[in-house]
Structures are given as structure tokens and as C-alpha cells.
Amino acid sequence: MIVTPFGPSFFRGACKREERPTIRRMEEARGETEKYLQIDPDFSIAAGEKTEAYADPMELKRFTDGLRKAGFPE
Incomplete structure (x- = not known):
């Protein structure tokens, strides 16, 4: 997996912080x-399920x- 300032790690943190994300946060996530x-x-x-260890x-x-x-593809 490519490490960037955004991407799966960004979403992992966002998911832990917010159970009910705001519309603005979801628009930001999609971008x-x-x-x-x-x-x-x-x-x-x-692919994310295979590379992330939980x-x-x-x-x-x-x-x-x-x-x-x-909005990531299945």
C-alpha cells in the first residue's frame, strides 16, 4: 500500500473520532x-482488509x- 498524507490511514483515524461523521467531513473524505x-x-x-492488521x-x-x-471501491 502507498503511504500518503491521505488515504486509508486518514479514514481509520476519522472513523475512530466520529461515529456519525458530518456531511462536510464525508465530502472531505470523498475528495x-x-x-x-x-x-x-x-x-x-x-486490499485494505488484507494489509491492515487489527x-x-x-x-x-x-x-x-x-x-x-x-467511496473506495469494494
Whole structure:
């Protein structure tokens, strides 16, 4: 996975901070998703699940839910 100032790590932090993200935050997330996919067009939620290590399955679910809300492809 490519490490950038935005991308999956951005969404992981956002998901932990906000259970109910605001419209503005979701618009910001979608914009960051577009930027990230320009750099790594092959990234998907399935790829993120394979590369992110979570001991707690609920944390992984929260992470992938955040990616979905942000508009990453399955």
C-alpha cells in the first residue's frame, strides 16, 4: 500500500473520532479518496482488509465501513 498524507490511514483515524461523521467531513473524505485513487488506482476495500492488521474484528469493520462511506471501491 502507498503511504500518503491521505488515504486509508486518514479514514481509520476519522472513523475512530466520529461515529456519525458530518456531511462536510464525508465530502472531505470523498475528495481525499479521489486523490488517493489517482496515486494507487488498484486500491480497494478488499486490499485494505488484507494489509491492515487489527486484533479486534470490530475495529476492522469500522475501518472498512469508513472506506465504503468515503467511496473506495469494494
